[in-house]
Amino acid sequence: MTSLQPPWRALLRIVLGVVLSASPLVASAFRPVAARHAMVVSSEPFASEAGLEILKAGGNAVDAAVAVGFALAVTHPEAGNIGGGGFMLVRLAGGESVVVDYREEAPAAASRDMYLDSEGRVIPGASTEGALAVGVPGTVAGLALAHQKYGKLPWRRVLAPAIRLAAEGFRVSYGLSESLRADAEQLAKFPESRRIFLRDGRPYEPGETFRQPELAKTLRRIARDGPAGFYQGPVARALVETMRKHQGRIELADLRHYQAKVRQPLQGSFRGYAILTVPPPSSGGIGLIEMLNVLELLDLGPPNSYQSIHLVAETMRRAYADRAAYLGDADFASVPVGGLTSKEYAAKLREEILKAKAEVAVQAGHPADFEATQTTHFSVVDADGNAVANTYTLNGSFGSYVTVEGAGFLLNNEMDDFTTKPGEPNMYGLVQSEANAIAPHKRPLSAMTPTIVVQDGKVRLVLGSPGGGTIINTVLQVLLNVLVFKMDIRQAVTAPRFHHQWMPDHLVMERWGFSADTIQKLEEAGYKLEDRDRMGACESIEIDPETGWRFGAADPRAAGKAVGY
Ligand code: GLY
Secondary structure, X not given: OOOOOHHHHHXXXXXXXXXXXXXXXXXXXXXXEEEOOOEEEEOOHHHHHHHHHHHHOOOOHHHHHHHHHHHHHHHOOOOOOXXXXXXXXEEOOOOOEEEEEEOOEOOOOOOOOOOEOOOOXXXXXXXXXXXXXXXXXXXXXXXXXXHHHHOOXXXXXXXXXXXXXXXXXXXXXXXXXXXXXXXXXXXXXXXXXXXXXXOOOOOOOOOOEEOOHHHHHHHHHHHHHOOHHHHOHHHHHHHHHHHHHOOOOOOHHHHHHOOOEEEOOEEEEEOOEXXXXXXXXXXXXXXXXXXHHHHOOOOOOOOOOHHHHHHHHHHHHHHHHHHHHXXXXXXXXXXXXXXXXXXXXXXXXXXXXXXXXXXXXXXXXXOOOOOOOOEEEEEEEOOOOOEEEXXXXXXXXXXXXXXXXXXXXXXXXXXXXXXXXXXOEOOOOOEOOHHHEOOOOOOOOEOOOOEXXXXXXXXXXXXXXXXXXXXXXXXXXXXXXXXXXXXXXXXXXXXXXXXXXXXXXXXXXEOOOOOHHHHHHHHHOOOOEEEEOOOOOOOEEEEOOOOOOEEEEOOOOOOOEEEEO
């Protein structure tokens, strides 16, 4: 391989700079990764390779997904986890589909007002940092349940790549080194996090090897004992001791109580495609289907034109207002899933939108902190046509920043996804209602939206994204890019994104992604625009309906990888 000399580099930078600033869709010129049989796409290359290893060893898509999930817990500690939770959507080649809900849940000692002071004000940071912010983790139970139902290879075999990565170590990427530095101050507040993730004040440089012997031991225990190796015994006791030390509320009984749940996927339709996605406690599926229903019968014009942005943004505004008003864990609150996802309701919204210009929000906007959006998504398709879309998270980057002492893994801060106080925004600026109030064993409302699109009985798309409140809109836009604008999956994933979530009343646009004329027109129409460097990381797969070839697209916003064979 030839290396570029400095003058060439400088010239290349100038040329790239000119091209990038001139053409919003420039990155769409890159091709997706093509494979004949199977594909894995995740936000971290070692984890994608772990999935491929398992597929080549004879595993199916679920085996590979479980391997990726555990590997990310080692190599992508910002979001990959065994101390958090998420949703896995599985669609088998025969047509059966299922959601494994392994969302975290509130401990028994949680209560509605646990983050309010004696005067009813939200205590800053209480639901986002430290042990009180931690929900009972679901990942190990969820991955084990998926494997038990659908896996082909032995459990120990699918954990092997993660154990190897933790024990032998892996080369720290630029991205991991950067995110460890970005959150160093918060991680340093917890001695075990400081010791493991900041090497006691000598943060890892890119290219250095990061070994995690305590995590390897925990993973070996899980490989040997299954979920009991996490929810009972020494790991569970270490978790509870860490809780007590830092004033958290999770007890051994909460860990024993935790169960991943099998749910029916939500199913919608859009211009002849079947949309499979996740039900509550995620708002993702309801929001996605509600928006697709509205947009189905609208002429969107060219992608990212004023017309399409206006119509899609007005649709987003309404779906997020409904999210704020109605959604929560449907096992605890009454959630009007049928009404919100009906075509009749969509027709009413559509009529309203066609009359509307950019509306002024009903209430004043809240300032939103859009920085901490570290969830992660991966997609897998195997040679038989089984597909998995999995999104899981610690919530914020590195979650609560608390590491379980002696067990080597970080804990989530998912309690912040509950309504800490009705009308008060959470860390994503999302305002929520009583339906999402805290209660013992309840699961906080999520925006995670792992989704599979089926065309003529066969999987066409597998996708999902991180991004907190922006997740649903990222998935929506990638779907529209393929199904309406006929982009290939790489173009669809790369195309610039925008986001509206009702409150705050801002239209957030990826910087440099849109033409100056379009931006001017949006401003003239009354939209309050806000710039963002990037939104989401939609790790996606498209299957060519004619040939069956698998095309993987790792989102260029993250440093992930699509690998197949
Ligand atoms: N914690 C982000 C989400 O579940 O939406």
